[in-house]
Amino acid sequence: MDADEALARALQAEEHQLAFASRQPAADGHQEFATRLQAAVQTVLQYEDQLLQALALSVVPLEELQREAAEQVKLIEAMGEQPPLAAEDALAQGLLAWFKADFFKWVNNPACQLCGGSNTQGTGVAGPTAEEAAGGAGRTEVYRCVQCGSITRFPRYNDPAKLLETRSGRCGEWANCFTLCCRAVGLDARYVLDWTDHVWTEYYSHALRRWVHLDPCEVAYDKPLLYEVGWGKPLSYVLGFSKDEVVDVTRRYTKQWGQLRLRRTQADEGWLRQYLQQLSGRLQAELPPDLRAVLRERLEREVQQLAQQQAQPVSADEAAMPGRQTGSAAWRAVRGETGTSTGTCAVPALLTGTRFRLAKDDHQNAHEPRAVCGGAVRASGENAPSETAVQAFDGRADTKWLDFGGANGGLTWLEYRLPNMALPAVVDEYALTSANDSPERDPCNWTLEGWADGENWTALDGGRHQMKRQCSR
Incomplete structure (x- = not known):
């Protein structure tokens, strides 16, 4: 241990x-x-x-x-x-x-209050000081900095006014x-x-x-x-x-x-x-x-x-719901909240999905005038707030969209739709880039579909058993 x-x-x-x-x-x-x-x-x-x-x-x-x-x-x-x-x-x-x-x-463990180092280790729990008690703390966790040896206290505040100030916990x-x-x-x-x-x-x-x-x-x-x-x-x-x-x-x-x-x-x-x-x-x-x-x-x-x-x-x-995402891996494991998925979810892919949100991708025209932009996106699922469907269309390789349904072995979908008043767009090129971690979650099979009548999807392209980190078609 x-x-x-x-x-x-x-x-x-x-x-x-x-x-x-x-x-x-x-x-x-x-x-x-x-x-x-x-x-x-x-x-x-x-x-x-x-x-x-x-x-x-x-x-x-x-x-x-x-x-x-x-x-x-x-x-x-x-x-x-x-x-x-x-x-x-x-x-x-x-x-x-x-x-x-x-x-x-x-807060997994607080940063050192003296040197700012992030490597602090818990040494126990103490009673709150008068100041900490005034913020509703019933107990205080005590940490020692590995770098400088100083002590940092982490009061578990219960006063919501104090929490508006600390903004952490x-x-x-x-x-x-x-x-x-x-x-x-x-x-x-x-x-x-x-x-x-x-x-x-x-x-x-x-x-x-x-x-x-x-x-x-x-x-x-x-x-x-x-x-x-x-x-x-x-x-x-x-x-x-x-x-x-x-x-x-x-x-x-x-x-x-x-x-x-x-x-x-x-x-x-x-x-x-x-x-x-x-x-x-x-x-x-x-x-x-x-x-x-x-x-x-x-x-x-x-x-x-x-x-x-x-x-x-x-x-x-x-x-397809994931295990707990917040907290250190050790903390989540001790609590038994890392999830029970076996990665073999065979549930049909008729998911409710997210609601439409603006893609906010108009900037794409600045470096690629042919880029389709100005639409709205939704997906079968996402990992909010930073790994959402919108991030799949922002043109950046350092952001990503993550759907735990697909990550757990199920099927997943991502939809981009232009406004009703927009002219139909002809797609002659597209690119997929896998994320920077967990290669087992990279998409290796996909189908690109499109519609013009608002009802009937038509398969346009696809890939099978693709293991490269980037694919352009």
């Missing part, structure tokens, strides 16, 4: 010891379970502080995100893509991408700060707590009339089976907390409810249902009757949706 893996195991054991109750009911009934529920309620209520939301809005580029969301809505409409995209949903997607790409930073910090940002921009958001050590966010889509999964760490939008199918997580309890209610949303995140129920040993199911109703009742006590009626109707619909979801098979894009 190397030093990184030993440290990862030590930190994982420490986190479970401090943050998680025993898997058996507490001797006095359900006190430990109830205490944890109450703490999560307090977490989400602080997001409603107007000063805190104003602080979040001071760092969120809301006007830019709203403008981009409006452009995205118009693009989907122009392309005739169904279903239509609502501005609220486009804003949620844009906020998610911005948070991951431009705002928050993942692991999944707890990410979900805490991101859920605040969702509330600040006006999304009806939940803080979702997974009893097997992960947290994320949901928001209510008024256009879709349902709650939508958001994971800022993985920049995952509406992929609730990511954890069970992709990561291989043996879930037990998944609860959603908002300013208005506390809901058991476990069924949204599993296709194995019968097996999962056997792992729910911390609380009696009848007690849990009753206690969640009590918590929700307290949160709604001051609300007007008409709003309580709306929440009740929405909850009833959600219960029906979750029940119906169990009868639906795992789709192709769900089956």
Whole structure:
């Protein structure tokens, strides 16, 4: 076992010891379970502080995100893509991408505070200083710099205001700060707590009339089976907390409810249902009757949706979901979240795919006047925010598009479409360049298709058993 893996195991054991109750009911009934529920309620209520939301809005580029969301809505409409995209949903997607790409930073081990070196090794966990405690830190990880020997402290802050300042952490910090940002921009958001050590966010889509999964760490939008199918997580309890209610949303995140129920040993199911109703009742006590009626109707619909979801098979894009991407390889391996894919996915390639986005490739004309440009792109899947379908058409060899469906042995597709008002384009040359890593994921078989009538695809060219890193046709 190397030093990184030993440290990862030590930190994982420490986190479970401090943050998680025993898997058996507490001797006095359900006190430990109830205490944890109450703490999560307090977490989400602080997001409603107007000063805190104003602080979040001071760092969120809301006007830019709203403008981009409006452009995205118009693009989907122009392309005739169904279903239509609502501005609220486009804003949620844009906020998610911005948070991951431009705002928050993942911390495996902190850089040395003295020399700035990245080679620091964990030496243990300490109690927080008064200053760290003021930022909501309940514990502090301690690291020693291999280069200069100095000590660096990594407080695990829980105060979202402090996180807006540090802009770094692991999944707890990410979900805490991101859920605040969702509330600040006006999304009806939940803080979702997974009893097997992960947290994320949901928001209510008024256009879709349902709650939508958001994971800022993985920049995952509406992929609730990511954890069970992709990561291989043996879930037990998944609860959603908002300013208005506390809901058991476990069924949204599993296709194995019968097996999962056997792992729910911390609380009696009848007690849990009753206690969640009590918590929700307290949160709604001051609300007007008409709003309580709306929440009740929405909850009833959600219960029906979750029940119906169990009868639906795992789709192709769900089956192709990857293991966890954030965190060091050793840390993910210790947690058992590297994925369960065997690379032999045989699911049909009728994938839902991404929505259309502008290719932003007009600059291609500067060095190649014949280049087709000005279109929109979508794909069977992508690894957002930096390895998306758009990157396949930017003309750069140092960026790439990655679809884990194809990487896991399945079929994948990439579509480029010109606006309806554009003249038909004749393609007489194209080039494919494989990425700079993981040669086992390089495309070796492909088919180039085109259409002119908007309905019927015609095969134009293709390649089989191609192993070169670049191919021009």
